[in-house]
Amino acid sequence: MNEENPSVxxxxVVFVALLILAALTTGIAYINLGTLNTVVALAIAAVKMSLVGLFFMHLWYSRGLTRIVVLAGFFWLALMVLFTLADVFSRSWIKPPGP
Amino acid sequence: MSESAASSPLAAPSARHLSPALHHQFEDIEQQRDAGNFGMWVFLATEMLFFGGVFTGYIMYRSLYYPGFAAGSHGLEVNLGAAMTFVLLASSFTMAMAVHAARAGRRGMLLGLLFATILLGIAFLGMKFTEYSHKWHEQMVPGLNFHPSLTELRGAPEHAVELFLCFYFFMTGLHALHMIIGIGLLSVMAILAWRGRISCEHYNRVEVSGLYWHFVDIIWIYLFPLLYLIGGRYK
Amino acid sequence: MFFIGGAAAVMMRLHLIEPAGALVQPETYNKLFTMHGVVMVFFFLIPSIPATLGNFLVPMMIGARDLAFPRLNLLSWYVYITGAAFTLYALISGGVDTGWTFYTPLSSHYLNTHVITTALGVFITGFSSILTGLNFIVTIHKMRAPGMTWKRMPLFLWSIYAASVIFVLATPVLAIALFLVGLERIFHVGIFDPAIGGDPVLFQHLFWFYSHPAVYIMILPGMGVVSELVTCFSKKKPFGYIFIAYSSLAIAVFSFLVWGHHLFVSSQSVYAGFISSALSFALAIPSAIKVFNWTATLYKGSISYQAPMLYALGFIGLFTMGGLTGLFLASLATGVHLHDTYFVIAHFHYIMVGGAVMAYLGGIHFWWPKITGRLYHDGWARFAALVIFVGFNLTFFPQYMLGYLGMPRRYAVYPAEFQVLDVMSSAGASHTRRRLLDSIRLSSLVHPLWTRSRIESLERERPGMGDAIAASHR
Known part of the structure; x- marks a missing residue:
């Protein structure tokens, strides 16, 4: 499997990067960016997740199969969110007939 | 078909590399380790969907009742949340290093790092507990003790704030439950390492526990912005 | 557990002989159908084939010494027993009357029965399913013997693999949904609570994200069994192996896209209704591929009508009927008309009983000698297979008509004009149940004393009865 492993x-480096990102996301919350606040916070979270996943969890060094499992997890999560929201947000598109 | 017949499964066991750590159903230690890791990844996919159920609800209600969620979020202590993030990231780092030490076969270092990870995890839970008790004193616990004052509502409808706090307690509670399981798991690993049952050939258990621990960390990486940072903190 | 569920079903059918209800109070009737649903779905159909045949055959068919995690497997058995104990406790101490679906807010705010205990039982059993699925996935990926490539695996394994994917990815969502219902009951406030702006339909979304795929957990292993049986007893190679194999995976993926068709009348948006209706039709395609391929395998085969084959043929017929009536329900217009009527009941019993149970019985008969080293009595077994087929149709075919005429499900009373059909259905039910007992007892358990030489000749007669090498040579 992973013949090469990450070095100390x-x-x-990854740990320091994670700490900086955590500080960054807290700091940015105090700056008014409008809706971008949420976008930036989630983007930073995604980067942090990727760092932990790729290096601490060795995804960077592992084979396709493990990555497929991870992608499948995300894919099914997306399905669940997408279809549920598709219902919730399209409910108001059409008004029921009546007084 | 001829070459597969030559290496048929019945002929294989004679050529096995036997090791005391090898379970009877595997051909060699590499396959055993592979299967262990893969199994944990599949389990993490399960966990992902498990948390995913709550996240789906969160996304839905957050878009329906945004003001209430923002107001509820502003009632949380962002500094404490950030501190918890740092503690948890540090524990993830020590965990990764512990796996590294286990692979190198350095028992003392492994024990120390596992111990550090457990301590950081307990510190996280302590902070969580502090936060919960603050919420209790503010009378902001849905179902048990929910009597918000007008300043805490920040002009948002009371039911939406209550809904946010439901999510806050469900999500962090579920996360804390996973932390407790993780700490238990790491304690078992520490005991095994203490007894010298973890070798550089057979460190898969530590590796798999590490995967679980990192996963719980990743959940928190999302919970922090989703719960503490809704709508920003600027005045 | 099967017998408890079955007993509840017969009680219900006996009750419905009279229009006003013959046997029990309406509350008891509610508890009966709930228990029947919970027990049959979570404690019989879902674990039946994977836990019995799967655990036995998967390692054997891929040429491994054991599953990847035998201790996890044992754990999942204990977990299952624990979950079943909770559910039985709920049954004995007063019962539950939410229906097996636990819909909120009925389940979370209005009922005083043992919802938490039952939900906990199902929740715990869910982990048993997850662990089993995980074990199969890892085993099939990592432990195939040299030369056992994916394209040489017996078809049973493909279907078990597809079902395991659903186990692993869908069950946690049910777990979290039931968990949230439990919390809502304990704290009297929660995210499905309309009083604070919560949406009970969200629960239905989460529930059916699991429970629609769960239908395929039940039927996919059955399809796998039937693929093996049809191949073996027509003495031919499976026609379109690759299509049968991939259609299993296609079913596993598509099954996650269609849960909206359970929500047609649950205030779901009509647009989401359109989409799930269309996708439900798409899901019929891989199922139909399988039926066509089985039929093509039978074509010009030298078919021997032994007991397992009779079950397999029964499966194909009943599954086709169940599947085609499913299309009526999938189309939005007729679906709304037939929603929550006996038509639905008949439809899913054709799939579940006519499909999964027939395949289960067929598989048990087929591999019984392999498992125990003893043979059942073939004559009795054939007789039982035929009787079950007849009794089953007598029970559930009238329910199609009842449902089409508008008799709603889950009611303890009904208008007098439905009585003839209901009596037919009840007669069929008691008949089926008696024969089901007979078949299992007589064919499998009382007649094990057949000689060893008989088994050996059987090995010649049925190539590839779970042997990895023989199967890969097919």
Whole structure:
């Protein structure tokens, strides 16, 4: 499987990056960006997740199969969210007939 | 078909590399480790959907009752939340290093790092508990003790704030439950390492526990902005 | 558990002999259909084929010594027993009357029965399913013997694999939904609570995200069994192997897209209704592919009508009927008309009983000698298979007509004009149940004393009865 493994230096670099990102996301919350606040916060969370996943969880070094499992998880999660929201947000498009 | 017949499964066991750590159903230690890791990843996909159910509800209600969610979020202590994030990230780092130490076969280092991870996890839970008790004193616990004052509602409808707090307690509670399971798991690993049952050949258990721990960390990475940072903190 | 569920069903049918209800109070009737649903779905149909045949055959068919995680497997058995104990406790101590679907807010705010205990039982059993599915996935991926490539795997494994994918990805969502219902009951406030702006339909979304795919958890292993049986008893290679294999995976994926058709009348938006209706039709395609391929396998085969084959043929016929009536329900217009009528009941019993149970019985008969080293009595077994087929149709075919005429499900009383059909259905039910008992007892359990040489000749007669090497040579 993963013949090459991340070195201690990689772990330290990733850890420092994670700390910086955590500080960043807290700091940015105090700046008014409008709706962008949410977008930026989620984008940073996604980057942090990728760092943890790729390096701490060795996804970067692992085979296709593991990645497929991860992608499948995301895909099914997306299905659930998408179809539920598709219902919730299209309910108001059509008004029931009546007084 | 001829070459597969030559290496038929019945002929294979004679050529096995036997190791005391090898379970009877596997051919070699590499296959065993592979299967262990893969199994944990499949389990994490399950966990993802498990949390996903609550996240789906969260997304739906957040878009329906945005003011209430923002007001509820502003009632949370963002500094405490950030501190918890740092603690948890640090624990993830020590966990990754612990796996590294286990692979290198360094027992003392492994024990120390596992111990550090457990301590950081307990620190996280302590902070969580502090936060819960603050909520209790503010009378902001839905179902048990919910009598919000007008300042805490910040002009949002009371039911929407209550809904947000339901999500806050469900999501963080579920996360805390996973933390407790993770701490238990790591304690078992520490005991095994103490008894010398983790070797550089057979460190898969630590690796798999690490995957679980990182996953719980990732959940928090999302919970922090989703619960504490709704609508920003600017005045 | 099967017998408890079955007993509840017979009580219900006996009750419905009279239009005003012959046997029990309406509240008891509600508890009966709930228990029947919960027990049959979660404690019989879902674990039946994977837990019995799957655990036995999967390692054997891929040439592994055991499943990847045998101790996890044992754990999942204990977990299942724990879950079943909770549910039985709920049954004994007063019962539940939410229906097996636990819809909120009925389940979370209005009923005083043992919802939490039952939900906990189902929740716990869910973990048993997850662990089993996980075990199969890892085993099939990582432990195939050298030379056992994906394209050489027996078709049973493909279907078990597809079902395991659903186990792993759908069950947690049910778990979280029931968990939230439980919390809502305990704290009297929660995210499905309309009093604070919660949406009970969200529960239905989460519930059916699991429960529609769960239907395919029940039927996919059955399809796998039938693929094996049809191939074996027509003495031919499976026609369109690759199509049968991939249609299993296609079913697993598509099954997650169509849950909206359970919500046609639950204030779901009509647009979401359109989409799920269209996707439901798409889901019929892989199922139909399988039926065509089985039929083509039978074509010009030298078919021997032994007991397992009779079950398999019964499966194909009943499953086709169940599937085609499913299309009526999938189309929005007729679906709304037939929603929550006996037509639905008949439809899913054709799939579940006519499909999954027939396949289960067929599979048990087929692999019984392999598992125990003893043979059942073939004459009795054939007789039982035929009787079950007749009794089943007598029970559920009238329900199609009842449903079409508008008799709603889950009512303890009904208008007098439905009585003839209801009596027919009840007669069929008691008949089926008696024969089902007979078949299992007589064919499988009382007649094990057949000689060993008989088994050996059987091995010649039925190539590939779970043997990895033989199967890969097919």
């Amino acid at each position: 230096e990689t772990y330290i």
